[in-house]
Structure formats: C-alpha cells, structure tokens
Amino acid sequence: METFGHVIDGEEVQSADGHVFTSIDPYTREPWAQIALGTAVEADLAVRAARKAFDEGPWPRMSAGERRRLIHRFADLIEEHGDELAMADTRDMGKPITQSRGNDVPRTAQNFRFFADHAALTPGEVLPMDSGHHTYTRYDAAGVVVAIAPWNFPMMLESWKVAPALAWGNTVVLKPAEDSPVSATIMARLALEAGIPPGVFNVVHGYGPDSVGSALTEHPLVDRITFTGESNTGKVIARAAAANLVPVSLELGGKGANVVFADADLDNAIAWSIKAIFTNGGQVCLAGSRIYVERPLVDEFVERFTAAAKAMVVGDPKDPKTQIGPMSSGVHYTKVRGYFDSIHESKGKQLTGELGEGWFVTPTVIVEPDRDSAHQREEIFGPIVTITPFDTEEEVVHEVNDSPYGLNAMVFTEDLTRAHRVSARLVVGTVWVNCFFIRDLRAPFGGAKMSGVGREGGSFSREFFTEPKAVVMQM
Numbered sequence: 143m144e145t146f147g148h149v150i151d152g153e154e155v156q157s158a159d160g161h162v163f164t165s166i167d168p169y170t171r172e173p174w175a176q177i178a179l180g181t182a183v184e185a186d187l188a189v190r191a192a193r194k195a196f197d198e199g200p201w202p203r204m205s206a207g208e209r210r211r212l213i214h215r216f217a218d219l220i221e222e223h224g225d226e227l228a229m230a231d232t233r234d235m236g237k238p239i240t241q242s243r244g245n246d247v248p249r250t251a252q253n254f255r256f257f258a259d260h261a262a263l264t265p266g267e268v269l270p271m272d273s274g275h276h277t278y279t280r281y282d283a284a285g286v287v288v289a290i291a292p293w294n295f296p297m298m299l300e301s302w303k304v305a306p307a308l309a310w311g312n313t314v315v316l317k318p319a320e321d322s323p324v325s326a327t328i329m330a331r332l333a334l335e336a337g338i339p340p341g342v343f344n345v346v347h348g349y350g351p352d353s354v355g356s357a358l359t360e361h362p363l364v365d366r367i368t369f370t371g372e373s374n375t376g377k378v379i380a381r382a383a384a385a386n387l388v389p390v391s392l393e394l395g396g397k398g399a400n401v402v403f404a405d406a407d408l409d410n411a412i413a414w415s416i417k418a419i420f421t422n423g424g425q426v427c428l429a430g431s432r433i434y435v436e437r438p439l440v441d442e443f444v445e446r447f448t449a450a451a452k453a454m455v456v457g458d459p460k461d462p463k464t465q466i467g468p469m470s471s472g473v474h475y476t477k478v479r480g481y482f483d484s485i486h487e488s489k490g491k492q493l494t495g496e497l498g499e500g501w502f503v504t505p506t507v508i509v510e511p512d513r514d515s516a517h518q519r520e521e522i523f524g525p526i527v528t529i530t531p532f533d534t535e536e537e538v539v540h541e542v543n544d545s546p547y548g549l550n551a552m553v554f555t556e557d558l559t560r561a562h563r564v565s566a567r568l569v570v571g572t573v574w575v576n577c578f579f580i581r582d583l584r585a586p587f588g589g590a591k592m593s594g595v596g597r598e599g600g601s602f603s604r605e606f607f608t609e610p611k612a613v614v615m616q617m
C-alpha cells in the first residue's frame with residue numbers, strides 16, 4: 143500500500159506518535175493508501191512552520207511577479223502529474239475518472255494560474271481627496287491561513303483556497319478531508335518541486351473534531367480560516383474563529399433549485415438538469431436537487447428527464463465509460479440510503495432509482511413530494527432529485543426562497559426580461575440562466591443563509607486573504 147505523510151516545513155513526515163489511517167476505495171471497499179494520522183501536535187508544528195515562513199521567510203516579501211512565476215511552475219507540475227492526481231481522488235472518493243481527469247485536474251491548475259495572475263495584475267485604488275490629500279490602498283498578505291476542505295472535489299476545492307492565499311503572499315496549512323487525503327500530499331510535494339519555499343504550503347492529515355481540524359481552528363497563531371463543508375461544521379468553526387477574532391470564510395451546504403419555465407428550450411434544460419444533479423453522484427454542494435417545472439411542460443419534462451436518468455452508466459469509477467460511481471464512503475452511503483429508504487415518507491412518487499451492490503445508489507427521481515418533506519428541504523448529497531410542478535412565477539420564487547439554504551439556483555426560460563427579474567429575486571449566491579456549472583473565477587462565489595458567510599473569487603478572495611490598508615498622504 144502506498145503511504146502518504148504530512149508535509150510540514152518542506153519535509154514529508156509521519157506523526158510523532160506514529161499513528162496512521164487508511165483511505166478506503168469506495169468501489170472495492172478495500173484500503174488502498176495509508177496516511178499519517180495527525181493530532182494537535184502536528185497541527186501545532188504546521189502552524190508554527192507557516193508562521194515562521196511568513197514572519198522570516200522570503201514568500202510574503204517576494205514580488206507578486208516572482209510568486210506568480212513559481213505558482214505557474216506549480217500549475218505546470220499539476221498538469222504533468224494529472225493522471226496521478228486524478229486517480230488519487232477517484233480512488234479516495236469514487237469520482238468517475240473522466241471527471242477527475244477531465245475537469246478537476248485542469249480546474250485545479252487553472253485556479254493556481256488565475257489567482258497568481260490576478261494578484262500580480264490587479265491594481266490598488268488611488269483616491270484624490272477634495273482636501274488635497276491622496277489616499278491609496280495596499281493589499282498586504284494577512285499571514286497564516288488555515289484551509290479546511292471537504293471530500294467531494296478534493297484537489298479542486300483545496301486549490302480554490304490555497305491558490306489565492308499563496309498568490310497574495312500568505313503561508314498556508316491545509317487540512318484535506320479524511321476521506322480524500324492523498325491528492326493534498328501530492329500537491330504539497332509538487333509545490334516544493336516547483337520551488338515554493340519550505341513552510342509556505344503545509345498539509346496535515348486527520349479528523350475534524352478533537353483532532354487536527356479543531357486544533358487548527360483554535361490555534362492562536364492563525365490569521366485566517368477558510369472552510370468548505372457542511373453547514374453544521376461551519377457553525378462549529380465560526381465559534382472557534384470567534385474565540386480568537388479570526389476572520390472566517392464559510393462555503394457550506396446547498397439545496398440547489400432548478401426552475402424550468404414552459405417557454406424553456408427543453409433539450410437544453412434537460413441536458414443541464416441531468417448534469418446538475420447527477421455529476422459526481424449528486425455529491426455536489428451546487429447540485430440541482432429540487433427541480434420546479436411549469437405545469438404545461440411537466441409531463442414531457444418528467445418523461446424525458448427520467449429516461450435520461452435511467453440511461454446513465456453506473457459502475458467502476460476508474461472505467462472511462464462510467465458516469466456515476468459509488469457513494470464516497472460507507473458512512474456517506476448510509477446517510478444517502480436513509481433518504482432512499484424513506485422516500486415513501488415524502489409522499490412523492492418514485493419513478494426510478496435503486497440500491498446497487500456495495501455503496502451504489504442509482505439515479506433516483508421523486509415526483510411531487512410534500513414541500514415539507516426531508517427530501518425536499520434537506521441536503522441529501524446523493525443522486526436523488528425531486529420534481530415539483532408550479533403554476534406562477536410568484537409561486538416558484540417563493541418556493542425556491544423558502545429554504546434554509548441559499549447557495550445557487552438555475553432558471554430556464556427564453557424570456558429575457560423574466561430571466562433578469564427572477565434572478566434578482568432569488569436569495570442565493572449564484573443564479574445560472576439556461577446553463578449550470580459555468581464559472582468565471584473573477585465572480586463572487588458563496589452562499590446566503592445556511593449556505594455560507596462571505597464570498598471568494600477574484601477580488602473577493604483578495605479582500606479575505608489580505609489585510610487591506612489605507613495610506614493617507616499629505617503632500
């Protein structure tokens with residue numbers, strides 16, 4: 143079995159107490175990699191290494207152009223090692239290899255390139271004042287950043303945090319999810335190979351509560367905490383951050399609503415709706431897990447959508463033909479299975495979907511569940527979707543907003559005025575009109591309500607990962 147350590151201060155190391163854990167391949171349900179299991183000891187070592195690299199090392203004092211050069215070299219190495227990184231995420235959490243190789247690796251490299259360029263090229267502001275003074279802004283690195291990541295897009299979501307933090311001159315301690323640890327160690331090795339100095343990008347492995355995760359979020363030498371994961375974990379992390387008055391960015395759960403008006407281009411709406419819920423087996427914060435269809439279109443939509451769902455290829459995630467792999471872990475399978483087994487409680491009609499061997503759940507469609515049912519309101523994080531008819535725009539806007547979550551929504555219509563009007567009224571961080579998943583890295587990304595606090599992306603990441611400063615000049 144391959145072994146993977148923490149990466150602290152430029153060295154790949156095991157835990158002081160020698161403890162390890164294994165990563166289980168959810169397709170074979172066998173361990174495939176052995177990983178160092180950290181404790182508060184390793185969390186402390188990593189934070190101190192990052193602190194030293196920030197206070198004494200070259201990284202924050204380098205020109206943004208020099209950091210950009212090194213981060214681009216790092217991105218090149220990520221692309222060169224794309225097969226290895228993609229297979230690591232696929233074996234760790236069951237993501238189809240076509241998605242990890244075809245989407246996550248290029249997006250990871252792109253995140254590093256984009257934020258390196260953004261930090262090097264973004265101007266500050268100069269504010270000539272009526273009094274004759276001039277004020278200008280500086281965006282200096284904040285310090286030591288702790289990044290805590292989930293398992294559903296391991297390397298990609300890690301890079302979404304690590305890239306802007308590094309590009310703006312911070313040093314980082316990353317804790318990947320315990321279900322998907324391997325790609326983080328590979329990335330940290332590649333960062334060193336690219337010439338990023340020791341201590342600048344550290345990785346520690348372990349669990350969340352009473353382990354590495356909580357030790358990092360409670361550490362007094364940390365300046366920023368950026369977290370992606372469940373809403374309830376976000377609350378715990380926000381409390382830990384508050385104790386030290388550390389700014390925290392929280393990207394949390396979702397219950398993406400997908401609104402299809404009767405004038406929509408149906409082929410387009412179905413194609414995106416299928417991708418929106420079944421990509422990565424529905425284990426996507428943005429998953430379009432509750433679809434609302436205007437009544438005149440509902441029968442045709444349901445028939446065609448269900449046929450497309452049934453046609454999806456479920457199987458070994460390492461096989462390029464596979465579109466849906468197993469659920470990411472035994473624990474997560476048990477959670478999703480709980481929703482599957484209780485579909486009758488939703489009062490909706492199940493049109494397709496079954497439990498496969500092992501940790502498989504095939505695409506599952508429920509029509510007209512109770513609006514208060516768990517299936518309609520809670521984040522299932524699996525390939526289970528509800529379809530509900532609606533009659534008016536007013537009604538559907540109310541339904542979409544009547545949710546504890548506010549991460550994203552989709553609107554399918556050929557009526558431009560309605561597209562703008564509805565987009566403005568939805569209380570979410572992102573609205574996609576006639577599409578889904580398309581991202582401009584300059585745009586704000588985050589959620590309203592239980593879906594998060596703060597935004598990342600472009601200048602939003604700059605605000606979070608720097609200490610913006612005003613310098614007021616009298617001349």
Ligand code: NAD
Nearest residue numbers: 291292293318319350351355356371372375393394395427
């Ligand atoms: P999770 O909250 O269980 O775990 C996420 C990370 O937090 C893991 O690394 C875990 O070890 C760590 N953690 C857990 N408890 C902790 C604690 N007390 N202190 C410090 N760290 C702790 O989430 P998950 O199951 O890995 O991921 C799925 C969730 O992530 C879903 O809710 C999904 O919607 C959300 N998510 C959100 C986005 C977004 O951008 N908004 C993106 C992807 C996933």
